[in-house]
Amino acid sequence: MNFQEMKQLNVTFLSLMFTFMCFSQKEKTEYKINTIAFYNVENLFDTINDPNTRDENSPIMQLKTEQSTAYWNKIENMAQVLSEIGKETAKSSPAIIGLAEIENSAVLEDLINNPFLKNGDYDYVHIDSPDWRGIDVALLYKKALFDPIEFKAYQVSAFNQKGYRIKTRDQLLVSGYLDDELIHIIVNHWPSQRGGKQKSARLREKSAELNVKILDEIRQAEPSAKIITLGDFNDNPTENSFKKILKTVDSKEELSENSLYNPFEKMFKKGLGTLGFRDQLNLFDQIILSENWCTKEYSDFTFYKAGIYNPDYLTQKKGKYKGYPYRSWSSTNTFTGGYSDHYPVYIFVIKEL
Secondary structure, rough: OHHHHHHHHHHHHHHHHHHHHHHHHHHOOOOOEEEEEEEEEEEEEOOOOOOEEEEHHHHHHHHOOHEEEEEEEHHHHHHHHHHHHHHHHOOOOOEEEEEEEEHHHHHHHHHOOOHHHHHOOOEEOOOOOOOOOOEEEEEEOOOOEEEEEEEEEEEEEEEOOOOOOOOOOOOEEEEEEEEEEEEEEEEOOOOOOOHHHHHHHHHHHHHHHHHHHHHHHHHHHHHOOOOOEEEOOOOOOOOOHHHHHHHHOOOHHHOOOOOOOOOOHHHHHOOOOEEEEEOOOOOOOEEEEEHHOOOOOOOOOOOEEEEOOOOHHEOOOOOOOOOOOOOOEOOOOEEEOOOOOOOOEEEEEEEEE
């Protein structure tokens, strides 16, 4: 081999080494991943009568015997599910969890002190709402990952045909730092479709208008704010409350300054759902994001993926509700040993290390 051939061989070898090193560097890129979840925990009430609400109408208070056993089984079931959401990918339970259908702070204390969640060192934000049954929303968070600095409850201003105010759940805004990044989360549980979808639609549209008001307040103070609105909206992603009032879109490419990205809309159009209602599968549980979550810059947290957490054990195997989420309470007010009539939903947010 002459000098020229040897020189060419060395150049080729160095070129291959450089390509391999670049490839290796790409392969070694690591991301921090956090799960943000939401779960309607289906009437998570304690066994103590609250004279200020009608909690005596809750399923657990309707039990004739073994209320305490049912309560602690329910706590255990909810804690187990919450501890598992996103764990396969994030290798940990969620950093932040929005909850609906909890009664009070006492049940939250029992929940975060259950062995399934205790090692996560969770705390919570909760404010009693005016709902006549005593049903509230709340936010759980890992103290090591999220630092709330401010929270506020907003009441929905809606009235029935007789002029009486509708007593429904507040919308809970929590602002804080995920690592060192300021984010804002709105926890929702909009009015149900009881009495008919069309008749009750205006109540959910009122709730959407309140959401817009909260969004505008945040954006006025912080134009580039990262906002998440999540919850049980009691509406599917294609309803007017989302498309016309919240201005949600199903594609990141369609996002504009005042629109919101709803990754669950495409799931709904594919036939996926989170609960059975009126003999069909619906997707009322959603996590919706402001534009700034959807950039391609990974120096801050960025939206990565959304999903419905529906492992086999959370699905009813037989009977009237076969194929639907495995609910805790039967129509005859007995504890089934199940979980919730909703599946949880979640998103992953990532940033480059």
